[in-house]
Amino acid sequence: MKVLVINSGSSSLKYKLFDLAGPKVICAGLVERIGSPQSSLVHTLYSDPGPGEKTEMSERFENHTKAIEKVAALLLAGDDPLVKSAEELAAIGHRVAQGGEIFKENCIVDAKAIEGIRNNIVLAPLHNPANLAGIEAAMVHFPGVPSVAVFDTLFASNLPDYVYRYALPTAYYTKYKVRRYGFHGASHAYVTKTLAGLMGKPLNALNNIVCHLGNGSSITAVKGGVCRETSMGMTPTSGLIMGTRCGDIDPSLPAYLTFCTGKSAAQIQTILDRESGLVGICGMNDMRDIHKAIASGDDNARLAFEMLCHGIKKYIGAYHAVLGRLDAIAFTAGIGENDSAVRGKCLEGLGHLGIIVDQEVNAGLRGKAARISTDDSTVEVWVVPTDEEFEIATICKDLVL
């Protein structure tokens, strides 16, 4: 059973083709700078152990439709095509940023779903239009293949009201849908299920925290497979310090910065999203660069690292309190999977919560699933590589079967 997963951003498009029988990846690719004359596509064939032959193409893709037209050609063309015909695809799974309160389930896309995604554009003005463009292009170039919408917000769609509401006038919630939504849903869901499997525990008996730490980051608290807390808010600007996003700040600050700098609210918003976070503090957003800079005595890099670790520690403490009993913490995504210094530091001094890291095991671990807590840590700590595309493909399979 073949499933294609598409993740379209405002000017990019990622795709990955799965054979779920394996399960294995057949190919994957990335189109960048859609709409600009410098757009490009990298298409990668997978062989058994992982990514293999790469083809790079510089080509003008005016829009998402043109990009998906090209993806269709790459998949369907040739003597021995990757996909013999559109019918061979069981489904195309689309990551959709914002499901709002309209979508309580992921779903096969029909006219009503398209309308719902469109109605949520106000909540995700950059992402939902790109996601819609991807869906509509896929319907044209892969005719007859069901499109599935997998919402980034779905995993957190069952938060209690006292968790998702902001302390703003009620009308802002009822009229303008102002509430906490949460993102990175496919990742938190995948990692939680994988963690339960690794621990040999039934999902419904597991209380866990997932630290998804990438260029965008979020932390969730999960009880029996159901998300109870998320650091992400109405938009992905909030929560933890991220690569370029500020995370939580004083609510008076946007207006104060407008007042001080004379910049417009929209300009300040761009700064909060693109020039803040680790980059704002030390000029870098890749933890590998930050560690190098720390080693050479850069105090701003030290500060960025400490702000990140301190923020993670506070979320772990808060969610530990809320969950009542914590069985395990999982680290995932670029930083969570690879950066043992961040993992070690944010868990330092948490022995009183029953969290003890085996520093040696932790230091040696990069990019693969393993437990990094000691045998006498009452809370198990794991590294669990995430796989959002595979999670999306699995959801597609469950929906179309």
Next chain:
Amino acid sequence: MKVLVINSGSSSLKYKLFDLAGPKVICAGLVERIGSPQSSLVHTLYSDPGPGEKTEMSERFENHTKAIEKVAALLLAGDDPLVKSAEELAAIGHRVAQGGEIFKENCIVDAKAIEGIRNNIVLAPLHNPANLAGIEAAMVHFPGVPSVAVFDTLFASNLPDYVYRYALPTAYYTKYKVRRYGFHGASHAYVTKTLAGLMGKPLNALNNIVCHLGNGSSITAVKGGVCRETSMGMTPTSGLIMGTRCGDIDPSLPAYLTFCTGKSAAQIQTILDRESGLVGICGMNDMRDIHKAIASGDDNARLAFEMLCHGIKKYIGAYHAVLGRLDAIAFTAGIGENDSAVRGKCLEGLGHLGIIVDQEVNAGLRGKAARISTDDSTVEVWVVPTDEEFEIATICKDLVL
């Protein structure tokens, strides 16, 4: 030794006269609606057990100077005046909202201090000018009496950089002083010292959390008497949900609300400060009203109560993680001292952190110091009534002696 304490708000002025030899309160008063034709003054004489004879005056006070002129007359006039002459006052202590990074200590006010408070106006545009007006009027009407500035931000002035910095471009910190300051300093300091005394522990060996829950609220984590964390940020809009202030929200929200409502950034800021918080959720900001409404089935009141308790619980968890070892939690201010339902609910299910409330003792306790945790709770939980004015008077004494 007599000390007068003055707390001037934007349109109000509170005063309290102490005889520190007792120590006892001699009188106190409140001037409201300064600048409006409806301004008024209530002057209360204290007798031994507490507030006694009250005098209410409707009088036009154009500004803080006129109000303080009247206070001076009330204190100094008559055959047997409360204060024989200005010289009998050892000091006048002024609560000053924002010390910024300029003030690392409370201080006797001189020209340099006035300049410093003035330079901080940009950070506290409503409060610092009122505080300055109070100081300058006191200098005129109580000539020769030293004025002492006690900064609301001072207790949190030793936070580590990774706690006080926001993840914004560094220039906003260096140029515009954007950082976490913290407020309610006199209360957190007073309660922490009192708590150490009640527990019979040296202050420098105590790790504690103070939950100051009033109409404005903040929570601090304190290690050996030194503040390490505060929920308050650059302004008092942030942190916990408060009576009318929103506390922490998604940083994209002010701009989004401007976009949705067409209101200006300044109007939105007013809504965040005056129409949000408990009032925004349920239309009430007095917990007594909220409990009555809950009892009669008001679901918005239930939500407001749960949001407050949940927020407190998350801060306790986060600060418990950061402190490493937590000896005690103290509840103070209007809600903290009086509302056993809030105390009980926010500490519910924290047995895994060693926090166990004696629900019977808790339920019966209002407005006085007592321990409300069980004997086998490893973290002691106390109610400690705050006394910011007394703390300010004590600071004055220490500075002028």
